Structures are given as structure tokens and as C-alpha cells.
Amino acid sequence: xxxxxxxxxxQRREQTRTALLDATIDCLVDVGYARTSVQEICARAGVSxxxxxxxxxxxxxxxxxxxxxxxxxxxxxxxxxxxELPSGGTGVAAAIDLLWTGYSGTLSTAVxxxxxxxxxxxxxxxxxxxxDRALGRATLEHVTQVAGELPPERAEMLxxxxxxxxxxxxxDAELGGDPNRRRQLLEEWKRIxxxxxxxxxxxxx
Amino acid sequence: xxxxxxxxxxQRREQTRTALLDATIDCLVDVGYARTSVQEICARAGVSxxxxxxxxxxxxxxxxxxxxxxxxxxxxxxxxxxxELPSGGTGVAAAIDLLWTGYSGTLSTAVxxxxxxxxxxxxxxxxxxxxDRALGRATLEHVTQVAGELPPERAEMLxxxxxxxxxxxxxDAELGGDPNRRRQLLEEWKRIxxxxxxxxxxxxx
DNA sequence: TGGAAAACATGACGATCAGCATGTAAGTTC
DNA sequence: GAACTTACATGCTGATCGTCATGTTTTCCA
Numbered sequence: 001x002x003x004x005x006x007x008x009x010x011q012r013r014e015q016t017r018t019a020l021l022d023a024t025i026d027c028l029v030d031v032g033y034a035r036t037s038v039q040e041i042c043a044r045a046g047v048s049x050x051x052x053x054x055x056x057x058x059x060x061x062x063x064x065x066x067x068x069x070x071x072x073x074x075x076x077x078x079x080x081x082x083x084e085l086p087s088g089g090t091g092v093a094a095a096i097d098l099l100w101t102g103y104s105g106t107l108s109t110a111v112x113x114x115x116x117x118x119x120x121x122x123x124x125x126x127x128x129x130x131x132d133r134a135l136g137r138a139t140l141e142h143v144t145q146v147a148g149e150l151p152p153e154r155a156e157m158l159x160x161x162x163x164x165x166x167x168x169x170x171x172d173a174e175l176g177g178d179p180n181r182r183r184q185l186l187e188e189w190k191r192i193x194x195x196x197x198x199x200x201x202x203x204x205x
Numbered sequence: 206x207x208x209x210x211x212x213x214x215x216q217r218r219e220q221t222r223t224a225l226l227d228a229t230i231d232c233l234v235d236v237g238y239a240r241t242s243v244q245e246i247c248a249r250a251g252v253s254x255x256x257x258x259x260x261x262x263x264x265x266x267x268x269x270x271x272x273x274x275x276x277x278x279x280x281x282x283x284x285x286x287x288x289e290l291p292s293g294g295t296g297v298a299a300a301i302d303l304l305w306t307g308y309s310g311t312l313s314t315a316v317x318x319x320x321x322x323x324x325x326x327x328x329x330x331x332x333x334x335x336x337d338r339a340l341g342r343a344t345l346e347h348v349t350q351v352a353g354e355l356p357p358e359r360a361e362m363l364x365x366x367x368x369x370x371x372x373x374x375x376x377d378a379e380l381g382g383d384p385n386r387r388r389q390l391l392e393e394w395k396r397i398x399x400x401x402x403x404x405x406x407x408x409x410x
Numbered sequence: 411t412g413g414a415a416a417a418c419a420t421g422a423c424g425a426t427c428a429g430c431a432t433g434t435a436a437g438t439t440c
Numbered sequence: 441g442a443a444c445t446t447a448c449a450t451g452c453t454g455a456t457c458g459t460c461a462t463g464t465t466t467t468c469c470a
Contacts, residue, residue: 006437007436007437008437008438009436009437009438009445009446009447012436012437012446012447012448013446013447016447016448030325031325032321032322032324032325032326033239033321034238034239034322035325037426037427037428038427038428038429039426039427039428047448047449048448048449048450049428049429049449049450050430050447050448050449050450051447051448051449053428053429053430053448054446054447054448055447057429058428058429059428059429109324112321112376113321115376115379115380116237116238116317116318116321116376116379117237117239118380119237119314119379119380120235120236120237120240121237125380125381128380129380129381132380157389157390157393160386160390161370161390161393161394163373164370164373164374164376164377164390165366165369165370165373166373167372167373167376167377168368168369168370168371168372168373168374168376169369169373171317171320171321171369171372171373171376172369172372174320174321174324175320175323175324175330175333175334175337176330176334181365184362185362185365185366185369188362188366189366192397192401196397211467212466212467213467213468214415214416214417214466214467214468217416217417217418217466217467218416218417221417221418242456242457242458243457243458243459244456244457244458252418252419253418253419253420254419254420254458254459255417255418255419255420255460256417256418256419258418258458258459258460259416259417259418260417263458263459264458264459
């Protein structure tokens, strides 16, 4: 815990701001978007309603900031996981595991809450779209590096297929689907991906 | 529009009940779960709050009933689509298209809203789980009939992979992702599925 | 045909929501 | 170290939420 005495204004500002954003994420994960109220966020952050009023003009702005906060966190988590990956041919299966881990964690759970809520909230939607697109492209770039000599077009296909499959599986996991089946599906998909990888490298069309 | 005069009690009950459930689905699709209030539902159904009070003891019970209503609607829609499918070998791609159509429509949008909300609502979750599992199994059964002589184990894998991929793609569509990319991904997945289908039938392991 | 029961409407209740107005403490600047 | 600005706390307001108590209409049954 950082000290509370002798903080500069910028430090105070940044500190409570991140506290609010982290509390917002916690709230989304714990009680869901529908019951994520400003009061609940303040209680978790240990600040008053006046504080959030000072930092964000409206709740929508807080949510928009939470989206960006979430995305940077996800990017950092992903980058950290990527450093432990062996770059090369056999990395395809590992990359899929990595994407699954990334898209099935608590951070992505919060993202899903915001995502679904954004469908009927144009303001939130406008805030999410560019940030999410940037995250997707950055992730794709990192993954293609791991994928090795796979043709970029093929790699992109595999990436997006994996991402969307993983998101579907994450939804299944959220509702309490059979974890064993998810494991089997992921293993099967890895086999398929490796197979496609061999096809694309040994006999490129 | 059915007549309003000389209705039997059972007719009245059923009529306003389905009106309420349909209005609930509309509400979920239009404004999302977070802003789906009893008042809004009543306004759309053209009844008073007392009516919903008479049919459902609490809002949670209404939502649980909406889940079942949704699932039966989805099942009917699916069964209707299945009747127009040619059963046989080339039906794999058609079956994938069918699953995509089913899981990307407005009904599934409403289901997703309830699904995500159910993650943090044990009561709603308990209502959804068995119904959704039954729908999944019924759909699987129908699809395996279309898939023809594909080994059941293989067919089940392909089915669940398709379902989860489709759900991920549906999420992407909800947020306004690139429709062209989704089309490409779906086409690619169909090619992969057909390829796997040939592998499994011509050289079964 | 008239009373019982079911279906539905109306209005009010406490709780909670987001937003604002105002007050207080901490840091900055000179 | 005193004026000033920033950071945050407290308390209120109107709106809306889900729920309930009570009235009104419609169907049913004898």
C-alpha cells in the first residue's frame, strides 16, 4: 500500500483514479453491469461520490475510462504471457492456449460485460470500438511473430477464428458449462490448427 | 390481432402472458438487460404492473419464464429451418450456415443478454442452465441427422466447435465488427469442417 | 341471474439510482 | 505563510426502480 502522507497532487489524482477504475472492473466482475452503481464503485474504491464526480462528469465517462483501463491491463497481461513463449513453429498450439487464457480470465469477463452492455448503449459502444480494434490488431501482430513462417493471410484467419471460438467458450464458461468439454474442444481446435499450419507451410496454395 | 371480446379465462391468461414474455424479449433486444424494467415491459405489452404481479410473483420469475419462452421459440425456429435442409453429405456447410443464422438472430441476442446477466445472478442462472442444455442437446441431435454418415463423436466435436465459434462471432456482430471478416471466417470454417468431414469418412481413425 | 373467483388496473410505498450544490482538507505558488 | 487551486467529502433532489394493498372489470358456475 502506498503511503497516504505527502502525496503530490498528480499522485493523489492518479491514485484515486486508478482506484476507481479498478473498483469498476471488480464491480463488473462481481455483480455485473446491470448492478454496477456509482455508489457500489465508490464503496469498493474507498472514496466518496464527490470524488468520481470530480474525475468523471458522468457515469458513462467512467465506464469509457474503465474500458481503456481494462484494455491496457489486458495488453500488459498478454505481453507478459508472450515473453514466456518459445517463438517458432510449434508455437501455434501454445499461442492458442495463450489466447484462451487471455480471453477466459477475469479481465475479459469484465470486457464481456461492457461489450454486451455497449450493444444498446451507443455512447459506451463508441468508446469501446476503437480501443478493442486496437487491442485486436496488436494481439494479432504479436501472435503472428510467434506463428513463425506461417503465411500472414493464413495466420490472420487462424487468429480470428481462435479469438471468436475462445470468446464463445468463455461465454460457456461464464454460465458454468462443462469444463471437460471445453478442454476437449480446445484440444481438438489445436489439432486442427496445427494440421492447417502444416498444410499451409508444406503445400502453400 | 385476436378479438378482445368473449375470451375465456384461459385465453385471457395465455394471451397477456405471452404478450408479457414477448415484450420482455423485445425489451432485452432493444434496451438490454440492465434497462429492462417491469414498467418498460408493461408499456410494451400494453398491460399494467398489476398484471405482471398477478402472473409472476417477482421480476426474477418473469425472467425465468422469458428464458423458457425464448428457448421454445428458438427450437421452433431451428426446426423450421432444418426442414428445408437437404440431408446428406454436403449438408455440413449448410448445417453450419443454419447454426450461424440461428445464433446470430434477435432471439439469440436476447439469450445472450440473459446469459451474461445470469453469470452474476444465481437464480437466473439456475433457470437458464437446464433449458439451455436441453436446447443444445436437441439441436445436436437434429444436426447429426443432417450430417449423415459422419462418426457421431466427430459430428459432436464439429457441432460444439461451430456453436462456440458462432457465439463468438455473434458477439462480434453485436458490437458492430466487420461483417465482411465474419463472412470470410465463416466460409473458412466451413472449408475446414468439410475437410475434416472428408478425413473422418474416407480415413476413419 | 347473481354471487364467487379469476384477471387486471390504480395508486402508493420504501429503496436506490445518478447528478448536483455546497463544504472542507490537502497541495501548490508566490 | 497566505492566497489560491485542486482533490475530495457530505448531503440533498428528482426520477425510477420493484413490490404491495386495494379497487375494478371480466368470466365462470350454479
